Amino acid sequence: MAFVMWLIFALQFYLDIDLGFLGIYPRKLTGLMGVFLAPLIHGSLSHIVSNTFPLLLLGTTLFVFSPKIAPWVFLDCYLITGLLVWIFGREFYHIGASGLIYGVAFFLIMRGFFRKDVKSLIISIFVVALYGSLIYGLMPDDPWISWESHVFGAAVGGALAYFYRSTK
Numbered sequence: 269m270a271f272v273m274w275l276i277f278a279l280q281f282y283l284d285i286d287l288g289f290l291g292i293y294p295r296k297l298t299g300l301m302g303v304f305l306a307p308l309i310h311g312s313l314s315h316i317v318s319n320t321f322p323l324l325l326l327g328t329t330l331f332v333f334s335p336k337i338a339p340w341v342f343l344d345c346y347l348i349t350g351l352l353v354w355i356f357g358r359e360f361y362h363i364g365a366s367g368l369i370y371g372v373a374f375f376l377i378m379r380g381f382f383r384k385d386v387k388s389l390i391i392s393i394f395v396v397a398l399y400g401s402l403i404y405g406l407m408p409d410d411p412w413i414s415w416e417s418h419v420f421g422a423a424v425g426g427a428l429a430y431f432y433r434s435t436k
Contacts, residue, residue, distance in 0.1 A: 269307075269327070270320050270323055272308055273320065273365065276308050276309060276310075277310050277313075277316050286311075287309050288311060288363055290363075291361035291363035292350055292353050292354050293354075294353065294354050294358065294359055295354065299354060300354055302350065302354070302361070302362065302363075303350035303351055306350060306363050306364065306367075307350070308365075309363040309364070310364055311364070315364055319364055319365040319366060319369060322373070322399060323365055323369055323372075326369060326372045329376060330372050334379075334435075334436075336435065336436065342368075342372065345371025345372055345425055349367040349368060349420045349421040352416075352420035352423075352424070353416050357414065357416040358414075358416065362414040363414075364414070364417070366414065367414070367417030367418065368421060370419075370422045370425060371424045373399050374421070374422040376391055376425075377429075378392075378425065378430070379391070379429040379432070380393070382430055382433035402418075405418045406418050406419050
């Protein structure tokens with residue numbers, strides 16, 4: 269996914285085009301395609317860099333330590349978060365992978381609390397130590413940041429951690 273994000277970003281940069289219109293635009297039928305495309309679209313170099321490293325680290329952690337459920341958790345965080353943004357988000361184009369990142373991060377954090385086994389708790393502590401500041405992104409002060417993606421991603425990740433609490 270990170271490769272595709274960077275490929276799309278490079279195309280935007282070298283062709284001097286803005287693909288932001290492919291993001292999630294809430295409650296508009298054309299904005300529904302953004303549920304699938306928005307996590308792949310980024311508005312700036314700092315935006316894509318700030319999404320790439322957490323996506324790679326958290327995604328790797330998810331797939332290494334929870335391989336049986338990882339594809340489902342990843343897909344649910346991707347799609348359900350996007351759908352919630354489409355239904356409830358503010359009317360502007362929401363782009364970037366931060367909703368997915370929040371979903372995976374909160375899944376990994378909350379899984380430790382729900383499972384209460386040593387491995388899950390260590391992973392929770394690791395994620396909180398590295399990305400505990402994500403909590404500040406739930407209500408950012410920049411009006412151009414999609415706090416909706418952050419909040420819904422976190423909620424979806426937490427709900428999935430509860431749902432999969434018994435699954436190894």
